[in-house]
Amino acid sequence: MIDNVVSRCPTNALSLNDDDTLAVNNQDCVRCMHCLNVMPKAMSPGDDKGVTILIGGKRTLKIGDLMGTVVVPFKKLETEEDWEELVELAEEIIDFWAENALEHERCGEMIERIGLVNFLEGIDVDVDPNMIAEPRQSSYVRMDGWDDEAEKWFERQAEA
Numbered sequence: 001m002i003d004n005v006v007s008r009c010p011t012n013a014l015s016l017n018d019d020d021t022l023a024v025n026n027q028d029c030v031r032c033m034h035c036l037n038v039m040p041k042a043m044s045p046g047d048d049k050g051v052t053i054l055i056g057g058k059r060t061l062k063i064g065d066l067m068g069t070v071v072v073p074f075k076k077l078e079t080e081e082d083w084e085e086l087v088e089l090a091e092e093i094i095d096f097w098a099e100n101a102l103e104h105e106r107c108g109e110m111i112e113r114i115g116l117v118n119f120l121e122g123i124d125v126d127v128d129p130n131m132i133a134e135p136r137q138s139s140y141v142r143m144d145g146w147d148d149e150a151e152k153w154f155e156r157q158a159e160a
């Protein structure tokens with residue numbers, strides 16, 4: 001349990017209680033799904049189901065292979081409006097890429113060149129601490145424009 005589940009949680013959201021039951025700090029969970037994959041019968045994913053959207057994954061061309069970056073950590077897809085928002089986001093990304101990418105440049109390469117913060121601003125998506133560069137490994141740690149974005153995050157939280 002310690003070696004394969006608790007210590008492999010990327011955000012240390014898991015711990016063992018004194019009676020060896022598992023405690024999950026939901027606030028720290030970044031939904032990497034590792035614990036659920038290791039113990040599918042012991043843990044329940046809950047009713048809140050949806051999608052995580054990653055952009056920029058690619059094989060070698062101008063620069064080496066890239067993993068996709070999480071740009072939407074979680075989104076429900078239950079209603080027609082949810083699906084329409086998803087299509088709108090895809091169109092927004094395609095339009096931004098068509099206007100800003102260099103010749104033969106893929107989306108992941110364009111993001112590397114212009115910076116993730118500029119890309120997110122271009123497609124009108126707010127920076128969110130739940131965005132992670134490599135699911136199951138790293139928390140979202142890019143620091144460019146971090147203080148300003150953190151300020152906005154706290155304001156949104158206070159409003160919510």
Ligand code: SF4
Nearest residue numbers: 009029030032033035
């Ligand atoms: S889903 Fe991932 S981040 Fe969340 S508790 Fe499980 S291992 Fe940790």
